[in-house]
Amino acid sequence: MDKFTVLDGIVAPLDKPNVDTDAIIPKQFLKSIRRSGFGPNLFDAWRYLDHGEPGQDCEPRPLNPGFVLNQERYSGASILLARENFGCGSSREHAPWALLDYGFKAIIAPSFADIFFNNCFKNGILPIVLESRVVSDLFERVVAEPGYHLMIDLPAQQVITPDRQVYPFEVDAFRKECLVDGLDDIDLTLRHVESIRAYEARRRQEAPWLFQ
Amino acid sequence: MSALTLYDKLWQSHVVRSEKDGTALLYIDRHLVHEVTSPQAFEGLRLAGRKPWRLDANLAVADHNVPTTNRSDGIADPVSRLQIETLDKNCAEFGITEFRMNDVRQGIVHVIGPEQGATLPGMTVVCGDSHTSTHGAFAALAFGIGTSEVEHVLATQCLLTKKSKSMRVNVEGKLHPGVSAKDIALAVIGRIGTAGGTGFALEFAGQAIRTLSMEGRMTLCNMAIEAGARAGMIGVDETTIAYLQNRPFSPRGALLDQAVENWRTLKSDVDARFDQEVSFDASQIRPHVSWGTSPEMVVTIDDCVPDPALEKDLVRRQAMENALVYMGLEANQPVSSIRIDKVFIGSCTNSRIEDLRVAAAVVKGRHVAKNIKQAMVVPGSGLVKRQAETEGLDRIFADAGFEWREPGCSMCLAMNADRLEPGERCASTSNRNFEGRQGAGGRTHLVSPQMAAAAAIAGHFTDLDVFQGNL
Ligand code: SF4
Numbered sequence: 001m002d003k004f005t006v007l008d009g010i011v012a013p014l015d016k017p018n019v020d021t022d023a024i025i026p027k028q029f030l031k032s033i034r035r036s037g038f039g040p041n042l043f044d045a046w047r048y049l050d051h052g053e054p055g056q057d058c059e060p061r062p063l064n065p066g067f068v069l070n071q072e073r074y075s076g077a078s079i080l081l082a083r084e085n086f087g088c089g090s091s092r093e094h095a096p097w098a099l100l101d102y103g104f105k106a107i108i109a110p111s112f113a114d115i116f117f118n119n120c121f122k123n124g125i126l127p128i129v130l131e132s133r134v135v136s137d138l139f140e141r142v143v144a145e146p147g148y149h150l151m152i153d154l155p156a157q158q159v160i161t162p163d164r165q166v167y168p169f170e171v172d173a174f175r176k177e178c179l180v181d182g183l184d185d186i187d188l189t190l191r192h193v194e195s196i197r198a199y200e201a202r203r204r205q206e207a208p209w210l211f212q
Numbered sequence: 213m214s215a216l217t218l219y220d221k222l223w224q225s226h227v228v229r230s231e232k233d234g235t236a237l238l239y240i241d242r243h244l245v246h247e248v249t250s251p252q253a254f255e256g257l258r259l260a261g262r263k264p265w266r267l268d269a270n271l272a273v274a275d276h277n278v279p280t281t282n283r284s285d286g287i288a289d290p291v292s293r294l295q296i297e298t299l300d301k302n303c304a305e306f307g308i309t310e311f312r313m314n315d316v317r318q319g320i321v322h323v324i325g326p327e328q329g330a331t332l333p334g335m336t337v338v339c340g341d342s343h344t345s346t347h348g349a350f351a352a353l354a355f356g357i358g359t360s361e362v363e364h365v366l367a368t369q370c371l372l373t374k375k376s377k378s379m380r381v382n383v384e385g386k387l388h389p390g391v392s393a394k395d396i397a398l399a400v401i402g403r404i405g406t407a408g409g410t411g412f413a414l415e416f417a418g419q420a421i422r423t424l425s426m427e428g429r430m431t432l433c434n435m436a437i438e439a440g441a442r443a444g445m446i447g448v449d450e451t452t453i454a455y456l457q458n459r460p461f462s463p464r465g466a467l468l469d470q471a472v473e474n475w476r477t478l479k480s481d482v483d484a485r486f487d488q489e490v491s492f493d494a495s496q497i498r499p500h501v502s503w504g505t506s507p508e509m510v511v512t513i514d515d516c517v518p519d520p521a522l523e524k525d526l527v528r529r530q531a532m533e534n535a536l537v538y539m540g541l542e543a544n545q546p547v548s549s550i551r552i553d554k555v556f557i558g559s560c561t562n563s564r565i566e567d568l569r570v571a572a573a574v575v576k577g578r579h580v581a582k583n584i585k586q587a588m589v590v591p592g593s594g595l596v597k598r599q600a601e602t603e604g605l606d607r608i609f610a611d612a613g614f615e616w617r618e619p620g621c622s623m624c625l626a627m628n629a630d631r632l633e634p635g636e637r638c639a640s641t642s643n644r645n646f647e648g649r650q651g652a653g654g655r656t657h658l659v660s661p662q663m664a665a666a667a668a669i670a671g672h673f674t675d676l677d678v679f680q681g682n683l
Pocket residue numbers: 275276320321322341343559560561620621624625642643
C-alpha cells in the first residue's frame with residue numbers, strides 16, 4: 001500500500017447525499033476477478049449516457065455532460081467532496097478500488113457508511129469527516145473557484161484551504177499509523193501469532209463446540 | 213461486575229489483544245465466502261505464499277451470479293462463469309468446504325449458514341457481504357467486511373476493528389396479522405434513517421421480537437445494515453435453541469448440552485446500559501412499501517407518496533424530487549394506485565420457508581393480474597426449495613402464474629440474467645431499492661412477501677386486509 005502523508009489536490013464536488021456503492025461502481029463490474037482497472041467505470045451509470053458492461057472500452061462511450069466528473073475543470077481531481085452517508089450499501093471493496101483507480105486519494109464528507117469507511121483505509125484512501133457546515137462552505141467555494149484545491153496533512157490531521165484556513169479532523173491513531181507508514185494489516189497481525197494461538201487454546205477449552 | 217449488553221459479551225469473548233486507541237484484534241469463528249468478494253483475497257494469499265489459518269472455520273458457496281433457471285447447461289455468461297469457476301478452483305486449492313452450484317445445499321450465503329447450523333450463538337461471523345448482519349438473529353456478532361478483510365481473516369482468523377456504540381431497538385406489543393418482520397425493519401429504517409445506525413451495533417428486543425420466528429428475526433437483522441448498522445442482533449431464547457437442533461454443523465449430544473448452557477447467557481443483562489435506545493409499538497406498525505430510491509423512503513400501504521414541497525431540508529428535498537423522477541411517481545399519489553410490472557419473491561431478506569409459506573397462502577387459488585409481466589419465486593437455498601416442494605408450495609405458485617426458480621440472489625441485485633428492464637416497476641421482497649439495483653433503470657418497491665404476493669394478484673399495491681376481504 002502507498003504511504004499517505006501530505007496531499008495537495010484538485011477537489012471535485014459530488015453534491016448528493018446517500019451516494020451508495022451501487023452508484024460508485026455498478027454491480028456488473030463486480031464480476032471481475034481482478035483488483036484494478038475499475039477507474040473508467042467509477043460512477044458508470046451517471047458518467048456515461050449508455051449502459052456499460054465489463055471489458056468494454058470506455059473511450060468511445062458517450063459521456064454525460066451533466067455529470068460533475070466530466071467537467072474539464074475537475075480533471076485530475078484527487079479529492080472528492082461529498083455529502084452525508086457517502087458509500088452506503090454493500091461491502092464491495094470495488095468501490096474504493098474504483099475511486100483509487102480513478103485517482104481519488106481522499107474523500108471529505110459530513111459522514112460515511114461504516115464498511116465503506118473501513119474499506120478506504122485498507123486501500124490507502126483517507127476518508128475525512130468534517131462538519132456539515134464546513135462541507136457546505138467547501139462546496140460553495142469549489143463551485144465558485146475553478147481549480148480549487150485543498151491540502152490534506154495527515155500527520156497534522158488538518159485540511160488546509162488555499163487561503164490558509166485550517167480544519168482539523170479526527171482519525172484513529174492506529175489507522176493513521178498504517179496509512180502514514182503504508183503498512184499491510186496482515187503483516188501487522190501476524191506479529192501476534194502467539195496471542196492468536198493462546199486465544200484459540202483457551203477458547204477451545206471454554207467453547208469446544210466452536211472447533212468441531 | 214457491571215451489567216453487560218449482549219454486544220459487550222460477544223465483543224469481550226473475542227478480543228485477542230487491543231491497541232492503545234481501542235483497535236482490537238478480534239477472533240473470527242465463522243467465515244462465509246462467496247464468489248464476488250473473494251477472488252482478489254485468494255489471489256492475495258497466493259501472492260504472499262500464505263495459507264488459510266483454520267480451514268474448518270470457512271464455508272463457501274456461489275450465490276450472486278448463479279443462474280436460477282435450468283442449470284444443466286452451465287452458466288451462459290462467460291464473466292459470471294469465470295467468477296464461479298474461480299471460487300471452485302480456490303476452494304479446491306486451499307481445501308475450503310464449498311457447496312457447489314448443483315449441490316442441494318447451495319443457496320444464498322445468509323440462508324445456508326443458519327440452515328446448516330454453521331451460524332451459532334456466541335460466534336463472530338463475517339462474510340464479504342454487508343447483509344452478514346442477518347446472522348445476528350442467533351445472538352452472534354455478525355457483520356460484513358471488504359475483500360482486504362476477507363484476505364485478512366483467511367490469513368489470520370482475526371480482524372482489526374473497533375468497538376461500535378450500542379443501540380437497543382425495543383419493539384413492544386403485538387404485531388397485527390399480515391404485518392411481518394419486514395414491516396418492522398422498514399418502519400425502523402423509515403424512522404431512524406439509513407444512517408441512523410451508523411457506528412452502532414443494534415440489538416432488537418421486546419415482546420414483538422420474542423414472538424418472531426427465527427426466519428422473522430433473520431429478516432429483521434438482515435436489514436440492520438440498511439439502517440447503517442454493521443451488526444444487528446437478538447438475544448438467545450427457546451426459539452433460538454429449538455432452531456439449532458439437528459443441524460448438520462450444530463453440536464450434538466453432550467457437547468450440545470454444554471453449548472446450550474452457554475447460549476442461555478447470551479442476552480443483555482437486565483440493567484445493561486445502551487448508548488442509545490429507540491422504541492416502537494408493534495401494534496401501530498402497518499404494512500410498508502418503499503416509494504423511493506433509499507430504504508428510508510417508506511410509507512405504509514394506507515399512505516400517499518410524500519410531497520417534497522413539505523420537506524424543509526434542501527438536500528433532502530432534492531433527493532426526494534430526484535427519487536420521484538427516477539421512480540416515475542407523483543407526489544401525493546396513493547400507494548395503492550401504484551401499478552407494477554414484475555414481482556420478485558426472494559433474496560436473503562425473504563426467501564426462507566416461512567416467507568414462501570405466507571406468500572403461497574395469499575396466492576393460493578388465485579392468479580396474477582394481467583398487467584404482471586413476470587412474477588417469480590426464488591427460494592433461498594436448495595433445501596428451502598425442496599421443503600417447499602414437499603409442502604406443495606411450488607404448485608400453488610405455478611398455478612397462480614409464478615415462475616418457480618433455482619436458488620440464488622437472482623433479481624435482488626441482478627448480477628445474473630434475472631433483471632428489470634428500464635422503467636419496469638417491481639414489488640420486491642429484497643432489501644435495497646437503490647437506482648439500478650434490480651437492473652438499469654428498474655424501479656424497486658420493497659415490501660414483505662405477503663404484500664408482494666397480494667400485489668401480484670391485484671396488479672398494484674394493496675392492503676392485505678382489504679384484499680382478503682374482497683375475495
Ligand atoms: S440476496 Fe441480495 S442482498 Fe442478499 S446476499 Fe444476495 S445480493 Fe446480497
